[in-house]
Amino acid sequence: MGLIVQKYGGSSLADKERILNVARRIVETKRDGNKVIAIVSAMGKTTDKLIQMAREISEVPPKREMDRLLSTGEQISMSLLAMAIQAMGEKAISLSGPQAGIMTDAYHSKARIKNVAADRLKKELEEDNIIIVAGFQGENADYDITTLGRGGSDTSAVAIAAAVDADLCEIFTDVDGVYSCDPRIVPKAKKLKVVSYDEMLELAILGAKVLQHRSVELAKTHKVAVHVRSSFNHNLGTVVKEDTSMEHNGIITGIAHDFNVAKVVVFGVPDKPGIAARIFGEISKLDINIQMIVQSAQTENMNDIAFTCSIEEAKEAQDALEKVVKEIGARSVVITDNLAKVSIVGAGMMTHTNIASRMFSALAGAGVNIDMISTSEITISVIVESDKCQDAVQALAKEFDLLENK
Amino acid sequence: MGLIVQKYGGSSLADKERILNVARRIVETKRDGNKVIAIVSAMGKTTDKLIQMAREISEVPPKREMDRLLSTGEQISMSLLAMAIQAMGEKAISLSGPQAGIMTDAYHSKARIKNVAADRLKKELEEDNIIIVAGFQGENADYDITTLGRGGSDTSAVAIAAAVDADLCEIFTDVDGVYSCDPRIVPKAKKLKVVSYDEMLELAILGAKVLQHRSVELAKTHKVAVHVRSSFNHNLGTVVKEDTSMEHNGIITGIAHDFNVAKVVVFGVPDKPGIAARIFGEISKLDINIQMIVQSAQTENMNDIAFTCSIEEAKEAQDALEKVVKEIGARSVVITDNLAKVSIVGAGMMTHTNIASRMFSALAGAGVNIDMISTSEITISVIVESDKCQDAVQALAKEFDLLENK
Numbered sequence: 070m071g072l073i074v075q076k077y078g079g080s081s082l083a084d085k086e087r088i089l090n091v092a093r094r095i096v097e098t099k100r101d102g103n104k105v106i107a108i109v110s111a112m113g114k115t116t117d118k119l120i121q122m123a124r125e126i127s128e129v130p131p132k133r134e135m136d137r138l139l140s141t142g143e144q145i146s147m148s149l150l151a152m153a154i155q156a157m158g159e160k161a162i163s164l165s166g167p168q169a170g171i172m173t174d175a176y177h178s179k180a181r182i183k184n185v186a187a188d189r190l191k192k193e194l195e196e197d198n199i200i201i202v203a204g205f206q207g208e209n210a211d212y213d214i215t216t217l218g219r220g221g222s223d224t225s226a227v228a229i230a231a232a233v234d235a236d237l238c239e240i241f242t243d244v245d246g247v248y249s250c251d252p253r254i255v256p257k258a259k260k261l262k263v264v265s266y267d268e269m270l271e272l273a274i275l276g277a278k279v280l281q282h283r284s285v286e287l288a289k290t291h292k293v294a295v296h297v298r299s300s301f302n303h304n305l306g307t308v309v310k311e312d313t314s315m316e317h318n319g320i321i322t323g324i325a326h327d328f329n330v331a332k333v334v335v336f337g338v339p340d341k342p343g344i345a346a347r348i349f350g351e352i353s354k355l356d357i358n359i360q361m362i363v364q365s366a367q368t369e370n371m372n373d374i375a376f377t378c379s380i381e382e383a384k385e386a387q388d389a390l391e392k393v394v395k396e397i398g399a400r401s402v403v404i405t406d407n408l409a410k411v412s413i414v415g416a417g418m419m420t421h422t423n424i425a426s427r428m429f430s431a432l433a434g435a436g437v438n439i440d441m442i443s444t445s446e447i448t449i450s451v452i453v454e455s456d457k458c459q460d461a462v463q464a465l466a467k468e469f470d471l472l473e474n475k
Numbered sequence: 476m477g478l479i480v481q482k483y484g485g486s487s488l489a490d491k492e493r494i495l496n497v498a499r500r501i502v503e504t505k506r507d508g509n510k511v512i513a514i515v516s517a518m519g520k521t522t523d524k525l526i527q528m529a530r531e532i533s534e535v536p537p538k539r540e541m542d543r544l545l546s547t548g549e550q551i552s553m554s555l556l557a558m559a560i561q562a563m564g565e566k567a568i569s570l571s572g573p574q575a576g577i578m579t580d581a582y583h584s585k586a587r588i589k590n591v592a593a594d595r596l597k598k599e600l601e602e603d604n605i606i607i608v609a610g611f612q613g614e615n616a617d618y619d620i621t622t623l624g625r626g627g628s629d630t631s632a633v634a635i636a637a638a639v640d641a642d643l644c645e646i647f648t649d650v651d652g653v654y655s656c657d658p659r660i661v662p663k664a665k666k667l668k669v670v671s672y673d674e675m676l677e678l679a680i681l682g683a684k685v686l687q688h689r690s691v692e693l694a695k696t697h698k699v700a701v702h703v704r705s706s707f708n709h710n711l712g713t714v715v716k717e718d719t720s721m722e723h724n725g726i727i728t729g730i731a732h733d734f735n736v737a738k739v740v741v742f743g744v745p746d747k748p749g750i751a752a753r754i755f756g757e758i759s760k761l762d763i764n765i766q767m768i769v770q771s772a773q774t775e776n777m778n779d780i781a782f783t784c785s786i787e788e789a790k791e792a793q794d795a796l797e798k799v800v801k802e803i804g805a806r807s808v809v810i811t812d813n814l815a816k817v818s819i820v821g822a823g824m825m826t827h828t829n830i831a832s833r834m835f836s837a838l839a840g841a842g843v844n845i846d847m848i849s850t851s852e853i854t855i856s857v858i859v860e861s862d863k864c865q866d867a868v869q870a871l872a873k874e875f876d877l878l879e880n881k
Binding site for chain 2: 085088089119122123125126127128130131133134135137138140141144145147148149151152153155156162163165168189212213
């Protein structure tokens with residue numbers, strides 16, 4: 070019938086039984102008359118174990134070697150899965166990222182895909198092989214293995230789907246699809262049938278773990294329809310595709326939250342031109358992903374400049390800024406990390422004006438104090454204390470009608 | 476001072492402490508003014524664990540996928556070792572077999588090296604990098620990973636030493652060198668200072684586990700001097716190099732033994748031309764390594780044909796021969812496997828004529844019955860019952876003066 074790209078995450082491949090389950094699923098898809106390319110992550114906690122081994126050997130493992138090391142995880146799962154499929158009587162072949170033609174830039178540990186040279190993939194498809202590809206990895210111009218960052222296998226899958234012009238890209242995971250908010254926090258969260266690329270992108274960036282945001286970006290650029298679903302049942306999941314306004318579920322599609330947020334505040338910054346550029350110039354050298362920035366005017370030509378980033382990056386940022394603080398005559402750099410970011414996302418927001426005030430009232434009603442605010446076209450994010458996060462998500466889910474009606 | 480190729484086996488890299496130990500050893504060699512290329516095996520029992528995983532997934536794992544799977548073991552140890560060396564302040568880079576330019580034929584699971592394209596190795600040496608190379612693996616013409624068979628890392632090391640014209644090839648292992656016989660069976664076994672390529676080759680083929688025989692073959696062809704020594708101390712080990720008759724230690728250099736021996740007997744084979752060819756033609760299709768062949772004349776134009784091979788291969792051979800037996804009108808095929816092969820090896824044998832009789836007398840004196848015999852220019856091997864193996868080796872060590880004089 071068609072050419073289907075599937076991606077199976079680490080929890081779907083955690084042990085022998087699960088590998089056999091995935092193999093059966095792939096064989097089913099093949100026997101339904103499709104050609105199949107399956108992209109795999111490393112088994113269960115393999116990647117974490119490898120990272121642990123590296124840290125025991127070296128405090129700051131060099132990134133090139135770390136990429137080499139981590140890339141073995143997917144190569145183990147791909148060969149075992151290919152064996153399982155062959156044992157079920159279908160032709161299968163495993164390919165590493167480089168063999169599958171995934172060419173990346175040179176940034177070890179967070180390389181970006183430049184191109185998929187799909188010759189080998191096409192040859193193996195012509196020979197009627199089911200192809201198993203190691204996700205999360207590619208090769209740079211020096212023929213060295215690179216990795217695409219956590220969750221990179223999603224991006225591998227979408228890139229391959231685009232390169233071979235697949236009819237469908239299915240992302241198999243351990244949940245049933247994309248929910249309006251995290252079902253672990255809000256048990257009555259609604260499963261979304263359809264989400265637009267833009268909404269999914271914001272949800273992913275703002276903390277929904279179900280897809281890596283770069284994979285969504287790529288899917289949007291190449292118009293790849295992505296079906297997010299569970300590898301443990303046959304339920305339909307969530308389709309991520311182009312926005313068509315008739316499909317809006319409501320004004321707000323979903324709520325994301327993220328506990329990996331720290332606030333870095335530089336106190337007593339002299340109010341002179343170029344100072345902010347000096348501060349953020351230093352941060353950008355570290356390749357830190359800044360989320361929100363707030364500058365608050367203070368007395369006596371002094372400002373406080375605050376920004377948020379991930380907790381790991383906050384420590385790096387602080388170390389780098391200690392020097393700058395002295396240089397520019399600021400007072401100090403302080404990190405706060407018992408925080409969470411709660412965001413509402415919805416394309417409908419563009420045509421409704423009272424969303425922000427409804428959000429802030431709902432939070433106030435739930436006794437949640439707001440520390441920082443940022444907005445974009447289709448999102449509003451607030452920083453709150455981490456132990457108020459659950460209350461905040463629940464209040465917003467109720468306010469914006471994101472609960473299952475049962 | 477020079478360019479040194481070192482090889483570290485799995486037991487030398489079994490855990491974090493041992494990896495750090497090897498890293499220190501390599502760094503020492505570098506700081507003594509040498510350029511270093513180190514070839515590594517997989518950590519400890521990694522390969523066995525991967526094989527176990529594969530067998531749980533598939534009864535007969537396909538060899539291409541098995542090679543892919545097993546090749547990850549060396550890639551893990553090489554990256555961890557490169558990290559450890561960098562943490563000690565020296566430049567280091569890890570390269571997989573394909574990256575190091577190890578080109579092989581297409582025979583998965585026992586590929587042979589065709590060529591080492593050493594450009595990348597030379598480039599990294601010029602940049603003053605210590606190079607860590609994954610042993611045991613290469614790449615075939617289809618850009619697929621192949622493995623070189625058990626112990627293949629020794630062969631990787633010698634091939635690389637030849638390709639870069641190294642001044643020395645050191646094989647680090649968990650024993651102090653090559654012994655006249657197995658010290659676990661004969662505690663007073665003598666450590667050999669020098670062994671010729673031919674003697675080492677025979678010892679390796681006949682069961683001495685310390686070097687893969689193909690590595691010795693390769694060393695002989697390319698005249699690479701190989702120093703076998705322990706990674707746990709700084710003692711001098713055994714140098715394997717070209718034979719110069721002045722260096723003979725005695726008539727017999729060493730004794731090898733091997734418990735992985737089975738005898739396959741085809742009973743009642745009609746004595747007609749072409750029958751032996753039919754039998755061994757069938758066996759050769761299976762790529763089974765035949766060791767000895769004995770044909771004994773019987774009554775009524777019938778022979779028994781017996782041969783030895785490894786225990787795993789004997790079962791395969793039997794299955795294949797059942798069909799042939801019917802076809803040629805022979806009686807039956809029977810396997811015996813409680814056997815051991817004991818061999819004496821020595822270049823001095825060529826100029827002495829009474830070695831065989833001394834060997835058989837010594838065995839008779841120790842109450843050891845001989846089942847089969849085979850000889851070559853510098854070896855005599857006998858098949859004995861496995862529980863007589865130790866007695867046989869001890870008697871021969873005494874007869875041929877292979878014990879330490881202390």
